[in-house]
Amino acid sequence: MSRKKEDFKDYTVYGIDSIDSDIFDRQKRIKGWDQSKISNATVMVIGAGAIGNEVIKNLVLTGIGNIILIDYDFINTSNLNRCILFNVENAQQKEYKVDAIKDACKKLNPNVEIITVKNDLNDIDKAFYEKSDVICSCVDNIEARLEANNYAFYYEIPFVDSGIDELFGSVQSVYSEIKDAACLQCNVSDMDLDLMWKKFSCTGQEVESKNGETMGIIPAIITTTSIIGGLQSQQVLKFILGIDYFKEHNKWNPHIGPPLIGKQLNYNGLLNKFEVIEKLKNPECWTCSFKKIIY
Numbered sequence: 447m448s449r450k451k452e453d454f455k456d457y458t459v460y461g462i463d464s465i466d467s468d469i470f471d472r473q474k475r476i477k478g479w480d481q482s483k484i485s486n487a488t489v490m491v492i493g494a495g496a497i498g499n500e501v502i503k504n505l506v507l508t509g510i511g512n513i514i515l516i517d518y519d520f521i522n523t524s525n526l527n528r529c530i531l532f533n534v535e536n537a538q539q540k541e542y543k544v545d546a547i548k549d550a551c552k553k554l555n556p557n558v559e560i561i562t563v564k565n566d567l568n569d570i571d572k573a574f575y576e577k578s579d580v581i582c583s584c585v586d587n588i589e590a591r592l593e594a595n596n597y598a599f600y601y602e603i604p605f606v607d608s609g610i611d612e613l614f615g616s617v618q619s620v621y622s623e624i625k626d627a628a629c630l631q632c633n634v635s636d637m638d639l640d641l642m643w644k645k646f647s648c649t650g651q652e653v654e655s656k657n658g659e660t661m662g663i664i665p666a667i668i669t670t671t672s673i674i675g676g677l678q679s680q681q682v683l684k685f686i687l688g689i690d691y692f693k694e695h696n697k698w699n700p701h702i703g704p705p706l707i708g709k710q711l712n713y714n715g716l717l718n719k720f721e722v723i724e725k726l727k728n729p730e731c732w733t734c735s736f737k738k739i740i741y
């Protein structure tokens with residue numbers, strides 16, 4: 447049976463040019479996608495190292511409008527095996543990580559606004575928290591991770607954390623509105639705290655033991671970093687695309703899906719496995735059970 451012109455009256459026919467001239471055309475085809483939410487969003491990224499590179503690259507290519515990037519470190523040659531936004535020249539000139547990322551991102555998407563902050567997390571302008579829709583922690587130590595968790599909880603901003611070690615990695619989200627879900631601080635043991643203070647009682651530099659092994663530097667490779675950075679970015683997008691729907695309906699948009707709130711997604715590159723584990727809320731947690739005052 448042949449079709450008549452009126453059979454297609456409910457369809458809009460795009461020319462090839464209009465489809466291929468829109469940078470975001472392919473992602474706009476995802477059900478539940480709203481590009482205006484993405485381009486109006488502000489994401490705070492704490493840590494401009496390997497995972498920070500991956501997360502920022504993903505956010506910029508997705509069209510995130512504003513990024514507040516926090517890191518006071520310089521680029522070293524040893525960063526170059528896993529940082530897509532750094533180059534050899536950046537390392538030779540010992541540029542700030544945040545400056546090199548800002549320059550590289552302008553080439554990926556000239557419309558992105560990146561505010562660079564070369565300060566410790568505790569010393570940043572608190573107004574940055576109020577501007578942020580999501581906070582992403584891409585740091586390499588427990589202390590900074592817990593600080594970020596604490597600030598995010600205090601300012602009631604969705605928070606996504608990640609960590610890597612060799613062929614292993616994990617991602618976890620925290621959102622203060624979900625009262626029965628664990629935050630990062632909930633599952634910190636006394637042993638973790640003990641290790642944390644021992645580590646930070648020294649200079650933070652690499653330490654060599656008697657048998658020649660080095661400690662204090664986490665083994666890292668781009669394959670693990672990009673997997674974990676991808677998962678973390680996906681969590682950020684879920685919050686940005688889904689939070690209005692959640693506030694209105696008290697459930698997550700079925701097309702976007704729920705973030706990993708109170709859960710941890712673990713990647714095991716040795717055994718090629720992913721698993722999601724539920725994190726238990728600690729009723730004595732000083733961050734989420736007794737909202738800590740921040741001065």
Ligand SMILES: [Zn+2]
Pocket residue numbers: 628629630631632633728731732733734735
């Ligand atoms: Zn907690």
